[in-house]
Amino acid sequence: MFDFLFSLGYFGLFIISFLSASLVPLASEFFVLGMPPLGYNVWLVIVVATIGSYSGSLLNYYFGKKGTDFVLGRYIKINPKTWARAERFYERWGPVALFFSWVPFIGDPLTAVAGALHMHLGVFSFWVLFGKTLRYLVLLGIASRFIDMF
Numbered sequence: 001m002f003d004f005l006f007s008l009g010y011f012g013l014f015i016i017s018f019l020s021a022s023l024v025p026l027a028s029e030f031f032v033l034g035m036p037p038l039g040y041n042v043w044l045v046i047v048v049a050t051i052g053s054y055s056g057s058l059l060n061y062y063f064g065k066k067g068t069d070f071v072l073g074r075y076i077k078i079n080p081k082t083w084a085r086a087e088r089f090y091e092r093w094g095p096v097a098l099f100f101s102w103v104p105f106i107g108d109p110l111t112a113v114a115g116a117l118h119m120h121l122g123v124f125s126f127w128v129l130f131g132k133t134l135r136y137l138v139l140l141g142i143a144s145r146f147i148d149m150f
Contacts, residue, residue, distance in 0.1 A: 006034070010044060014052040021056025021108065028053065032136060033143050046136045053132045057101055057111040061124055064115025086110045095119060098127035102135040
């Protein structure tokens with residue numbers, strides 16, 4: 001499957017980034033780190049991964065906003081402890097909490113909680129895009145120390 005997604009290039013990166021940011025437990029880091037050494041433009045990798053990741057978070061947001069009980073309750077199971085932890089984190093930090101939407105296990109529920117709490121889409125988008133973009137910049141910046149990417 002991974003070979004197939006790599007063969008799709010930037011579109012495959014978008015798909016894996018989208019899925020990993022939705023409530024599906026995947027990690028996009030493997031693809032993000034693997035593409036520049038294969039000749040893909042590092043800046044396009046950052047842009048595509050960010051857009052895919054943001055799109056997956058946006059799906060979570062709308063699940064939370066439009067149908068928390070219907071969609072999340074019936075089809076997607078989130079551990080109640082994880083959901084409660086995300087709510088507490090969000091209550092403590094407010095919209096800035098969405099900067100951490102990239103953090104494994106808590107980031108996806110954070111975006112759904114923001115939707116359930118009917119956060120303004122502009123505020124949601126700012127913090128999620130800021131956090132996810134910075135994540136990929138730092139990830140590839142650190143990796144470039146070890147792998148010649150640029």
